[in-house]
Amino acid sequence: MTRELTPDLCIIGGGSAGLAIAAGAQQMGADCVLIERNKMGGDCLNYGCVPSKALLAAGRSAQLEKLARQYGVQYGAPTIDFQGVHDHVHGVIAGIAPHDSVERFEGLGVTVLTEHARFADARTVEAGDARVRARRFVIATGSGPMVPPIPGLDQVPYLTNETVFELTERPEHLIVVGGGPIGSEMSQAFANLGSRVSLVDMARVLPNDDPEAAEVVRGQLRADGVEIHEQVKVAGVAKGADGGVEVTLADADGERTVAGSHILVAAGRRTNLDGLNLEAAGIEHAKGKLTVDDRLRTTNKRVFAAGDAAGSYQFTHAAAYHAGVIIKNALFRLPAKADHSALPWVTYTHPELAHVGLSEAKAREQHGDSIRVLQAPFADNDRARTERRTDGFVKAITTAKGQVLGCTIVGESAGELIYPWILAVQQKQKVGPLAQMIAPYPTLGEASKGAAGQFYTPKLFSERTRRIVRFLAKLG
Numbered sequence: 117m118t119r120e121l122t123p124d125l126c127i128i129g130g131g132s133a134g135l136a137i138a139a140g141a142q143q144m145g146a147d148c149v150l151i152e153r154n155k156m157g158g159d160c161l162n163y164g165c166v167p168s169k170a171l172l173a174a175g176r177s178a179q180l181e182k183l184a185r186q187y188g189v190q191y192g193a194p195t196i197d198f199q200g201v202h203d204h205v206h207g208v209i210a211g212i213a214p215h216d217s218v219e220r221f222e223g224l225g226v227t228v229l230t231e232h233a234r235f236a237d238a239r240t241v242e243a244g245d246a247r248v249r250a251r252r253f254v255i256a257t258g259s260g261p262m263v264p265p266i267p268g269l270d271q272v273p274y275l276t277n278e279t280v281f282e283l284t285e286r287p288e289h290l291i292v293v294g295g296g297p298i299g300s301e302m303s304q305a306f307a308n309l310g311s312r313v314s315l316v317d318m319a320r321v322l323p324n325d326d327p328e329a330a331e332v333v334r335g336q337l338r339a340d341g342v343e344i345h346e347q348v349k350v351a352g353v354a355k356g357a358d359g360g361v362e363v364t365l366a367d368a369d370g371e372r373t374v375a376g377s378h379i380l381v382a383a384g385r386r387t388n389l390d391g392l393n394l395e396a397a398g399i400e401h402a403k404g405k406l407t408v409d410d411r412l413r414t415t416n417k418r419v420f421a422a423g424d425a426a427g428s429y430q431f432t433h434a435a436a437y438h439a440g441v442i443i444k445n446a447l448f449r450l451p452a453k454a455d456h457s458a459l460p461w462v463t464y465t466h467p468e469l470a471h472v473g474l475s476e477a478k479a480r481e482q483h484g485d486s487i488r489v490l491q492a493p494f495a496d497n498d499r500a501r502t503e504r505r506t507d508g509f510v511k512a513i514t515t516a517k518g519q520v521l522g523c524t525i526v527g528e529s530a531g532e533l534i535y536p537w538i539l540a541v542q543q544k545q546k547v548g549p550l551a552q553m554i555a556p557y558p559t560l561g562e563a564s565k566g567a568a569g570q571f572y573t574p575k576l577f578s579e580r581t582r583r584i585v586r587f588l589a590k591l592g
């Protein structure tokens with residue numbers, strides 16, 4: 117028998133976006149139906165942020181002994197129990213899972229359907245034996261790994277972010293295809309845990325980040341033992357000896373083969389639109405992406421798109437931000453727009469790479485060569501020196517008048533240090549307050565104050581200032 121449901125809001129997908137919308141909207145008095153076909157928590161909890169950061173933490177701990185030696189502390193080389201690493205990763209997931217669970221959401225009053233959802237018409241979604249006629253819908257179906265059409269790849273058992281965290285034995289030699297955030301983080305984690313790692317990218321490592329900052333991460337990956345092959349084409353993949361893989365790389369110098377035990381595909385994402393029957397609801401999409409306006413509405417104005425499915429910035433905090441925009445539009449009928457101009461991102465390699473606002477290149481495109489580039493290396497920061505973590509820098513970009521346009525930080529705790537710069541970009545603030553704040557000594561954050569202060573250095577130490585000081589001194 118068919119169940120008819122008529123909620124205010126029907127949300128398809130129980131990942132970061134869907135859960136934030138359902139929890140927020142239901143607690144604000146809207147009646148919500150949430151449909152999830154797989155695991156509550158989606159990618160972030162099960163196959164993304166949480167396991168990847170847990171694995172990086174394990175990898176980092178395996179490297180602490182090297183750092184400690186620089187402090188004069190020695191406690192011997194670590195032994196890696198990879199089953200133990202796996203259990204740590206899954207223990208962290210299990211610890212967070214109740215927060216995203218069906219039980220918690222039903223406790224909030226949300227009706228949760230554990231089914232695949234598809235549109236039946238412009239106002240109806242079907243899921244199992246339920247027909248949901250809602251006032252508004254949200255497509256929050258996320259994204260999955262994009263597997264490039266590399267000859268032979270479908271003939272080998274390749275890993276993706278959906279399977280790599282299931283490994284209970286350490287890969288002998290992991291070949292990673294793609295040096296974006298996933299590929300870089302996973303290369304470092306596995307290398308630090310003792311795997312041999314080859315990282316292959318058709319462009320360069322972290323191609324969407326400041327090249328100078330990416331260079332710092334690249335240097336550390338190399339120091340960690342990752343063999344990096346950039347600007348190469350993966351011409352083919354074949355089965356290798358002992359169940360391994362052989363990857364043929366091609367560039368201007370010709371072809372070469374890298375033989376490994378495992379291959380991880382981290383070559384980008386594709387939106388999960390499979391089986392949604394979007395045509396029945398008049399929802400347009402092109403090249404695998406939903407057509408979405410700046411209020412996050414699809415071409416069916418009753419249907420919104422959030423998170424990775426909205427197709428712009430694919431981060432958990434973007435999903436949470438979209439939730440707020442959609443709640444304002446769908447519940448309060450406010451014409452709220454999504455503005456991604458102050459959306460930060462962080463790649464959690466060590467050192468971390470964090471960014472907000474315009475890059476130096478984009479700022480030059482938009483504002484010309486009058487922009488100021490303010491840079492403070494961690495090598496000049498006393499705290500970084502005491503910790504012996506001096507790689508990296510703070511690089512802020514401002515207009516000629518000092519308005520902060522963007523900032524990139526690469527270095528220890530860059531993801532934490534970027535906060536004041538996010539605020540500055542979002543509030544269109546000038547660097548003045550950052551330069552004037554009294555920063556506790558010795559902290560890494562002093563590097564931000566130092567970068568901001570550079571805006572005033574040319575004026576402060578100019579011939580004009582010297583003349584004024586000499587003149588005033590003469591007055592007695």
Ligand SMILES: Cc1cc2nc3c(=O)[nH]c(=O)nc-3n(C[C@H](O)[C@H](O)[C@H](O)COP(=O)(O)OP(=O)(O)OC[C@H]3O[C@@H](n4cnc5c(N)ncnc54)[C@H](O)[C@@H]3O)c2cc1C
Nearest residue numbers: 129131132133153158159160164233258423424430431432
């Ligand atoms: C390895 C990795 C590491 C990452 N690390 C970070 C990080 O450190 N920081 C960060 O901000 N972001 C990170 N991300 C990105 C982050 O995970 C995503 O941006 C985030 O999960 C997007 O949330 P979402 O709700 O849009 O989609 P998802 O989390 O993908 O959730 C979508 C849900 O919809 C369900 N679904 C799909 N189709 C249907 C259907 N037809 N019917 C019912 N249910 C359906 C899926 O099963 C899924 O559970 C990482 C991603 C990966 C892969």
Ligand SMILES: NC(=O)c1ccc[n+]([C@@H]2O[C@H](COP(=O)([O-])OP(=O)(O)OC[C@H]3O[C@@H](n4cnc5c(N)ncnc54)[C@H](O)[C@@H]3O)[C@@H](O)[C@H]2O)c1
Nearest residue numbers: 264294295296297298299317318319382383384430462463
């Ligand atoms: N720390 C974080 O916030 C974090 C971590 C992981 C993932 N994510 C999110 O997930 C998204 C996807 O990450 P990703 O790293 O898979 O994708 P990505 O699109 O950011 O990077 C993919 C990389 O693969 C390379 N590539 C693509 N096809 C290739 C091919 N055939 N051969 C060789 N190289 C190829 C590209 O040049 C690029 O460098 C990110 O953009 C981000 O939004 C975020």
